[in-house]
Amino acid sequence: MGVGEELTRLVALAGGRLTALVRRVCAQTLGLPPLPVEVAVDAPGSDTEAVVAEFAEQFSVDVSLIGDEQRSRLWAALGDKTFGVVTQMYIADFVPRVRAGLQALDVGREYLSWVNGVDAWDHTSDASDAVFSGFLPAVARLRALDALTSELVRLRGASQHHCRLCRSLRETTALKAGGSERLYGEIERFENSRLLTDRHKAALRYVDALIWSPAHIDPQVAAAVRDGFSAAEAVELTFDVMRNASNKIAVSLGADAPRVQQGTERYVITADGQTVFG
Structure with a gap:
């Protein structure tokens, strides 16, 4: 389905x-x-x-x-x-x-x-x-949104929900598309970043709006997403935030331990939507 x-x-x-x-x-x-x-x-x-x-x-x-x-x-x-x-x-x-x-x-x-x-x-x-x-x-399985933006969105959600597991992971396709620890380090202070694009910043503002103020989404935040993303990308961006927020289940139950004790572990999302580690 x-x-x-x-x-x-x-x-x-x-x-x-x-x-x-x-x-x-x-x-x-x-x-x-x-x-x-x-x-x-x-x-x-x-x-x-x-x-x-x-x-x-x-x-x-x-x-x-x-x-x-x-x-x-x-x-x-x-x-x-x-x-x-x-x-x-x-x-x-x-x-x-x-x-x-x-x-x-x-x-x-x-x-x-x-x-x-x-x-x-x-x-x-x-x-x-x-x-x-x-x-x-x-x-x-959605593929309208580019992998790097999807990964930035995921990591912002991980930060906001304090998910240790999510923070310990890195998506391989996004790394190949320009992702790096230097770039990901900018997520916490994305508004002042010189590395993140305006499109990335628009996406991250929208992530924060859905997480912290969904009943009062700033019209300017919504307008920036409409201007910077196609309708299909905007839909996927919205569902990506929800998909990533499934980490709230693990966080709430204290079951979000990282997969590795040091560094990060890579994973890839297959064409059928499954997560494969290593």
């Missing part, structure tokens, strides 16, 4: 009260319209739901500030359901951001068919499988 079908599939994942709760909490935290829900949940109805709601709120505000105590409370409340529920948080947190981004750029309307409701709720699919085996590879 393509990205649009995979995104619609994520929105249609039912999940009961907990999914409805995290969709309400994440959207309310972001100040964005929530994803459709199968059942209405106005507030936590139990101690477990209160723990989930607290975690979901911090997941949306700044995932890097989730600590061991909060993680322990979530694991104690959910047990072996924890990973699946946190994956649902990722969907509830980032699909509304994608909607806001595409609307601000005035592109990709065909990816938002679910906005007015879900035709049929999916009660059987596993959220983790839908994300990691379906949606993320579908985004990785």
Whole structure:
């Protein structure tokens, strides 16, 4: 399936009260319209739901500030359901951001068919499988955006979410296209960089907007993306930010240890959207 079908599939994942709760909490935290829900949940109805709601709120505000105590409370409340529920948080947190981004750029309307409701709720699919085996590879198969810009966007997201794993990786195609540690070192101070192009800076501003202020994307930020990127590139840029933000799942659960203790490890994304290391 393509990205649009995979995104619609994520929105249609039912999940009961907990999914409805995290969709309400994440959207309310972001100040964005929530994803459709199968059942209405106005507030936590139990101690477990209160723990989930607290975690979901911090997941949306700044995932890097989730600590061991909060993680322990979530694991104690959910047990072996924890990973699946946190994956649902990722969907509830980032699909509304994608909607806001595409609307601000005035592109990709065909990816938002679910906005007015879900035709049929999916009660059987596993959220983790839908994300990691379906949606993320579908985004990785997109090829409108150049590899170097994609890598700069990925590394900016890694920095903003404090993902140690993501920071330890380097995409090989981007390195061959001009990527370097010197260039990547400019990402943290990209506004003043003399190495990064105006196009790169426009992309990085947009990354920051989706991560930190998705409900208030500066019109000038959106205009710079429209001016510097084709519609297809702008759509891919938006979905790249969401794909990279799947690192929030690992960061929130303290599972983002780097793959190497020193230096970085290279990887390549294959034509079918899979990540191959080494």
